[in-house]
Amino acid sequence: MARRARPGRPGPVAARRPGVELVTDEVTAPQFRHDRPGTPAADWSSTVGSLPTTALPQGRSRLVVVGAHPDDETLGAGGLVHTAASAGLRVEVVTATAGEGSHPSSPTHPPGRLAEVRRAELRRATSLLAPGAEVACLDLPDGDVAAHEEELVAVLVEMIGTDGADVVLCAPWRRDGHPDHEAVGRAAATAAHRTDAQLLEYPVWLWHWGRPDDLSGSDVVRLPLAPAAVAAKRAAVAAHASQVRPLSSAPGDEVLLGPDLLAHFGREVEVFVTGGPGTEDDTLDRVHRERPDPWDVGSFYERRKRALTLAALPREHYASALEVGCSVGELAVDLATRCDRLLAVDSSPAAVDLARGRTAGIEGLEVRRARVPDEWPEGRHDLVSVSEVGYFLSPHGLAELVRLCRDSLTDDGHLLLCHWRHQPVGWPLAGPAVHDAFLATGAPVLVEHHEPDFLLHVLGRPS
Known part of the structure; x- marks a missing residue:
């Protein structure tokens, strides 16, 4: 037991893409000394x-x-x-x-x-x-x-x-x-x-x-x-x-x-x-508060990945789509061109604010804060997109996400998956494990694309 310490302060996470930080709270410690009388x-x-x-x-x-x-x-x-x-x-x-x-x-x-x-x-x-x-x-x-x-x-x-x-x-x-x-x-x-x-x-x-x-x-x-x-x-x-x-x-x-x-x-x-007090893991919210473009959406890598994602969709048009983990809304803008209605959700209030600003005025597009899988939106959709978010869940959370996506798809619906292949620092899952969890349902694979840095799948609804 160390006896003399400075108060805590937050610090950055050393992470590769996705790069994130951990939120901590300043703590005022009780004033006490080991060498003075305490509670018997x-x-x-x-x-x-x-x-x-x-x-x-x-x-x-x-x-x-x-x-x-x-x-x-x-x-x-x-x-x-x-x-x-x-x-x-x-x-x-x-x-x-x-x-x-x-x-x-x-x-x-x-x-x-x-x-x-x-x-x-x-x-x-x-x-x-x-x-x-x-x-x-x-x-x-x-x-x-x-x-x-x-x-x-x-x-x-x-x-x-x-x-x-x-x-x-x-x-x-x-x-x-x-x-x-x-x-x-x-x-x-x-x-x-x-x-x-x-x-x-x-x-x-x-x-x-x-x-x-x-x-x-x-x-x-x-x-x-x-x-x-x-x-x-x-x-x-x-x-x-x-x-x-x-x-x-x-x-x-x-x-x-x-x-x-x-x-x-x-x-x-x-x-x-x-x-004890519930753990609100606000890491990704802080990322969006401190960096309005945390994923560098205008980079060639991100632009090309979005273009491949859109090109992989087997259907030209969808009636109702759900995007899980919309971040700043860049993919939502593209998906909206292929959908009558699109609900884009994210757990980060800061990300939701940024996404609403980015998508303002786009007809049929709603951005909503929801902590997935606990706050899953009602409704069924013929397109569900899960992009760069699955590895930020616990294994149990991922299993729940897989179930909810399956239950939310219409019989002819498509599930769009895209994830970074490498290991995010500070989380147990990586992109391949996320995709494997969805593939384990036996869902038909309609599109499959592998690159050194990311995976892309389009799945049908499991029977």
Whole structure:
């Protein structure tokens, strides 16, 4: 647990086309210090004891636990780690930083040396909780994780992959009061949203600075721990010696986690938040707010791709069309020349505003904000277009999109698909996987076009 940190701030995503940024919120952390009196563990006993109990999540075979610093994973979820490993789950532990900032005034342990010590402690503690577990340290700067939040999202999404429905992702609570903890919590919530992983959040600093009322408004549960899990957690906490014992007798090397703090983590239960604030992944909205033409629609690549897309349509004219993911409306302008009525939707308010400006005055064309697949528009269409949007959905979201597109097509309708072939950074799906999901329905393939950078299909309605 790093103790001294700067407040979080948003940062850009390093992504290839589509290039995107991750939206984060500035967080005002509660004012507290580790070396001053906090809420006694006894004050939490009644609240913790009255929480509903839970068990190890069923139907999942992987547990990914992420912390901001070495020891977070042990303090907040060490019992869960031991319980999951004992039940045969594959366990992976990742820490965002090496915790090199925990003793900034140490005369014996400069940051580089302390980082080495804490990485070794992390490996030792994890081996006591889950022998054979995979352990990774990302070495992001201690105290400044928020500036690298999008990198952490990308790492977690890549770790989870397309099998998120098989994963429990456990991370610090997004309201824990420490900027690094909250940044890791936000990144994990975004990764869970994009991959369909089940999210559990564990408080760490809340127990010290907070009061029982601070848990109100959240769905909170307690996981009873078997005696073996309690013992393993106790040993794992002790393995983080740089935090639970002084580094030396010199000033600046004082113990960070004293007995009063550790008392919060000696319970025979662990507490998790299961229903935190919903994750509004506004990445693409920010892209459109900051860059009115994020995809460079006037480039030769985009102009040629649109021309091929229009040329691939087997019918000269359509009665009613739906475009999913219209962005700034450039393709909608072209599709409108081939349709009596066109409804173009996008989840981004900024994109919808841009598209409405671009398409103003075009008869029969409506632009509407809708978050697909949850806000699917009613009606049936003889043309549905899904272009450069499928890989921004989770695997479950994509499956729902496939179903809704099928159900919205008329018997003689056409489904138009066009996607970039490469892997967007920070999302689990790529264009080929999107097209494969639609092809798996058995829909007749009317047009198929492959290029190094994009795929184009026109499908009929599955029987």
